[in-house]
Amino acid sequence: MYVIYSGLLALALLVGSPWFLYQGLRRRKYFGSLRQRLGALPVSFNLDGEPSIWVHAVSVGEVLAARPLVDELRARYPGFRLLVSTTTVAGQQLARRQLPQADAVFYFPIDFAWVVRRVLDRVKPRLLVLLEGEIWPHVLRECRRRGVRTAIVNGRVSARSFPRYRLLAPLMRHVLADVDAICMQSDEGARRVRLMGADPARVTVTGSLKFDAVHVPAPSAHLRPRERILRFFRLTAGRPVVVAGSTMRGEERPVLQAFRRIKATQPQALLVLAPRHADRFTEVMHIARGEGFATARRTELAIDAEPRADVVVLDSIGELAQVYQLATVAFVGGSLVSTGGHNILEPAVYGRPVVFGPSMTNFAEIAEMFLANGAAVQVHSEHELEETLIALMSDPVRRAGIGAAARALVDANRGATERTLDILLRLLPRPAVVRPFRRVH
Numbered sequence: 001m002y003v004i005y006s007g008l009l010a011l012a013l014l015v016g017s018p019w020f021l022y023q024g025l026r027r028r029k030y031f032g033s034l035r036q037r038l039g040a041l042p043v044s045f046n047l048d049g050e051p052s053i054w055v056h057a058v059s060v061g062e063v064l065a066a067r068p069l070v071d072e073l074r075a076r077y078p079g080f081r082l083l084v085s086t087t088t089v090a091g092q093q094l095a096r097r098q099l100p101q102a103d104a105v106f107y108f109p110i111d112f113a114w115v116v117r118r119v120l121d122r123v124k125p126r127l128l129v130l131l132e133g134e135i136w137p138h139v140l141r142e143c144r145r146r147g148v149r150t151a152i153v154n155g156r157v158s159a160r161s162f163p164r165y166r167l168l169a170p171l172m173r174h175v176l177a178d179v180d181a182i183c184m185q186s187d188e189g190a191r192r193v194r195l196m197g198a199d200p201a202r203v204t205v206t207g208s209l210k211f212d213a214v215h216v217p218a219p220s221a222h223l224r225p226r227e228r229i230l231r232f233f234r235l236t237a238g239r240p241v242v243v244a245g246s247t248m249r250g251e252e253r254p255v256l257q258a259f260r261r262i263k264a265t266q267p268q269a270l271l272v273l274a275p276r277h278a279d280r281f282t283e284v285m286h287i288a289r290g291e292g293f294a295t296a297r298r299t300e301l302a303i304d305a306e307p308r309a310d311v312v313v314l315d316s317i318g319e320l321a322q323v324y325q326l327a328t329v330a331f332v333g334g335s336l337v338s339t340g341g342h343n344i345l346e347p348a349v350y351g352r353p354v355v356f357g358p359s360m361t362n363f364a365e366i367a368e369m370f371l372a373n374g375a376a377v378q379v380h381s382e383h384e385l386e387e388t389l390i391a392l393m394s395d396p397v398r399r400a401g402i403g404a405a406a407r408a409l410v411d412a413n414r415g416a417t418e419r420t421l422d423i424l425l426r427l428l429p430r431p432a433v434v435r436p437f438r439r440v441h
Contacts, residue, residue, distance in 0.1 A: 036107040039118030052081035054125040059091035062131040068212045068417045074101040111136045127428040140178035149427040151181040154209040157192040158361040165196045173197030186365040207416035214349040229319045232301040240269040240328045246276040246342035247333035256291045258386035274314035281315040325350040329392045332356045348406035353399045375405035
């Protein structure tokens with residue numbers, strides 16, 4: 001079975017090699033990380049062969065979700081090296097900035113047995129923590145063989161991927177048997193992973209780490225902003241702001257069309273466009289300018305000055321969460337097109353009214369919770385998005401109600417980090433502290 005899996009993985013990489021080559025040559029991806037992805041970590045990575053805890057967070061969203069967990073692991077296991085891996089380049093960059101408590105950050109290995117063995121020889125983990133939907137057969141099998149405890153945390157199984165996993169049930173049953181603990185975000189996720197073959201005794205519903213990962217501002221934070229990013233957005237009191245975050249191709253034009261109508265009645269309005277992927281920053285600049293708007297990049301803004309442009313493209317990574325606090329209304333992208341949606345908690349924590357589209361499979365449980373409590377608005381077409389943004393921008397009472405409900409939901413659902421840590425502590429008990437003998441006279 002594992003031989004077949006390795007063959008299929010090799011075939012997939014071979015078929016996809018032209019695309020990887022294109023990305024490497026055109027966008028400078030993958031080449032710089034290839035050695036690490038093949039297991040060649042530098043000797044300095046773990047020079048003394050110390051035991052470690054290895055946390056894997058695929059990309060930006062998982063890195064952000066991992067922050068409170070990594071903080072607690074650092075505090076509770078001071079004698080272990082704490083190592084973090086990512087899959088994407090953007091995730092790697094963010095992890096290096098946002099997780100300074102990690103001893104090292106590296107790229108996750110390609111899931112061939114020989115590659116995984118090279119990484120385990122260097123990392124020497126006692127515990128491997130995989131965030132969300134990361135299920136890698138060889139990684140888990142080799143960890144089991146070496147006695148490394150493993151956990152999937154903040155787990156989720158989307159409605160779209162669940163049928164594919166069910167078709168692979170014989171393989172999944174063997175793979176999941178190598179996982180010591182599975183911490184799922186929701187009851188439905190737990191039901192699905194059990195149907196995939198997981199041992200029910202190892203499955204626990206702990207909630208979503210994303211609720212703990214968002215920074216909860218102090219009540220007066222909006223009066224005395226300390227975050228550096230806000231120094232580039234010294235806005236006049238009452239200036240209307242639309243923030244469209246994590247947008248994907250095909251979403252900017254509908255937002256710009258709605259913004260044109262908003263500007264007709266609110267001439268001072270500002271739109272902040274934050275493309276999900278860094279390689280689209282220039283493209284989005286051209287789209288906004290092509291629609292006739294005065295447009296500037298965030299990196300071109302003057303510090304301690306109000307942006308004079310109609311549209312600001314947020315051409316930076318890791319700043320969107322703070323920019324949401326400026327929003328009069330926030331649209332969270334990746335949802336109007338079929339890519340599964342992005343994190344609606346980032347604007348919600350500031351009590352901002354959140355709008356998203358029909359594609360929210362990546363945050364299905366959270367989206368359903370928000371809609372059931374009147375804490376967000378879901379639209380199903382470009383026209384509906386336009387009408388909803390316009391209506392909310394002109395209705396402060398409705399905005400306040402939605403925003404208050406959103407903030408209340410965030411506050412009520414925190415605590416997943418502590419529940420997850422309780423399970424990890426059972427897998428890897430903290431070493432007893434041996435106190436030096438002291439003679440008492």
